[in-house]
Amino acid sequence: MKSLVIDKIGHTTFRDIPAPTPGTGEVLVDVRHVGLCGSDLSTFNGANPLVDLPRTPGHEIGGVILETGADVAEDFAPGSRVVVIPYTTCGECPACLRGRANACQFNQTLGVQRDGGLCDRIALPADRLILNDTLPVHHLALVEPLSVGFHAVSRGQVSTDDTVLVLGGGMIGVGAILGAKARGARVIVSEISARKSETLRKLGAEAVIDPTKTDLAQAVDEITEGRGADVVIEAAGVAQTFRLAVDLAPFTGRIVYIGYAKGEVAYETKFFNLKELDIRGSRNATRTDFDAVIAYLEQNGHLANLLISKVFKWEDATQAFDHWVAHRDETFKILIDFGKDA
Template identity: 45%
Template sequence: MLAIQIKSPGNVEVIDLDMPQLRPGEVLIKIDYVGFCGSDLNTFRGKNLMAISPVIPGHEIGGTIEAIGDNVPEGVFTKGMNVTVNPYTACGKCSSCRKSRPNACEHNETLGVQRHGAMREYIAIPWEKVIPAPGISSRDCALIEPMSVGFHAVDRGAVTDIDTVMVIGCGMIGLGAILRAAMRGATVIATDLDDDKLELAKRLGATYTINSAKENIHEKLCDITAGYGPDVVVEAVGSPVTYVTAVEEVAFAGRVVCIGYSKSDVTFQTKLFVQKELDIRGSRNALPADFNAVIRYMQHGNCPVDLLISDIVTPDKAQEALQHWSDNPGKVFRILVKF
């Protein structure tokens, strides 16, 4: 079967693999679509220190069930069912797992990063990680995982309808956070460098937008929030500038939720941590409840999925697609590979 491998920085190959052997407790999934995500882009660029090399990428999965192994509960899955996958592992023993937060498992291995992923024609997955998505096409199933990461960040920020929330970065994960915050009744401010992304943020529920390349963020926030600043800031970029902005602009007694990984050190005036009595919270991956919330949203048919998919390519075009994204990072939401 065909598979895509990032062999080394800037070098993607289509390789041939044996069909996976279906073991007891597993479900065989025919992969229809897999999304390239930011971690795959960083692997392609040689900047993902967590990724094995070479690696088969891919953890944003849309597929159909091909076969069901022994020792899988009856009545849960049927052949041909559209599914996505929870791509994270959990050891069950570390501090995070013991606190019912397996998404932050100390020993997590995400598909396509610390272990080979799903950019292949078929993959065998433990049944517990397979998530049925009735009423959602296998193409759109590939959008569930990245949106769930944004949903989880809003949950980490304990966002309610009395909050004003600023989301910095309107990529797929940031858009997921914007959507979830708006669904909870919050007033949402979207911040990005690209007007097209900000326009889409409005479609998904942002009340206000700030183009930080053209506008003064602090002045705009003062106008919007009567000088108080946003109650919650979600950092979904992962750069020193945006991390500092989050801490400087959040309201006193506010919450900062950090999703993005900065590739370099970040220097803070830590007095703001104390003076504002901030809650600074990391947000990693997603929980099953976040996946389920995204699925319920997408089942309603209101998600502008066609606007979220920048391109659909075949495996032989994977190198070209990643190079295009690397050259134009601000213009891509999601690139799907169709098998």
């Protein structure tokens, strides 16, 4: 069978690999759609320190069950549609023992530390699959990236009384926007791409501010009548926004970091104490977050359609990363369609 491989920086190619068979406790999934993630793009650009090349990318996967191995529950019947949870859990590290397996110390994410889903078929443990026959099949691959933003909202303990400032309007930031809106919060977004701004407003952002053209702190102050944003969610992953989150957070505010800056970040730590900030990291997502996203998309499928910027047929998938590089300021999500749904 075929897989798409990032074999060197800035280049992808198809390779033939052995077709998998499901082992004990595993399910063979016929891959239908895969979303490309920012981490995949970083791998393509040679900027992902967690990845060794060559690597098959892809951890945003929707598919259909083909067959099951031994000791798999009858619910996982052939023909059922599934969303893939792409993370592993060791069950023994401090995070797992505390019931927070999404932050497993030894996690290996599909497409990052191990080969991912850009292939015809993939065998996965049954407990890494969520059965779902209600979402449109092309929306299944949107669940994982949105769940990352929903998890950040959960980490920030966002409530209906909060104003949330999201720094970065890419796909992970979109997950935070939708997650905050689902909890009844007010949302402001900082995003430099004018082409994304209209869509971000349609998704529920009250205001979208370009910090290169407008004083962000002043704009947030005006919108919130001097209160500031109760929760600041950093979804850009650059040093400037890491520091900006601390500057913009009000006294006793909450900060959640989803991305991570590629280099060291210098802070004036006095603001941590003076403002008595709650600063939290956010990694991956929990099953609860996946379920929340699925419930949201079941009620708001029209919004999901706004997020699909470009669809490539499987046979044209080698063009996808080059397209994203050329159209980054207007791209939310690129999907690879394996053409098996007719």
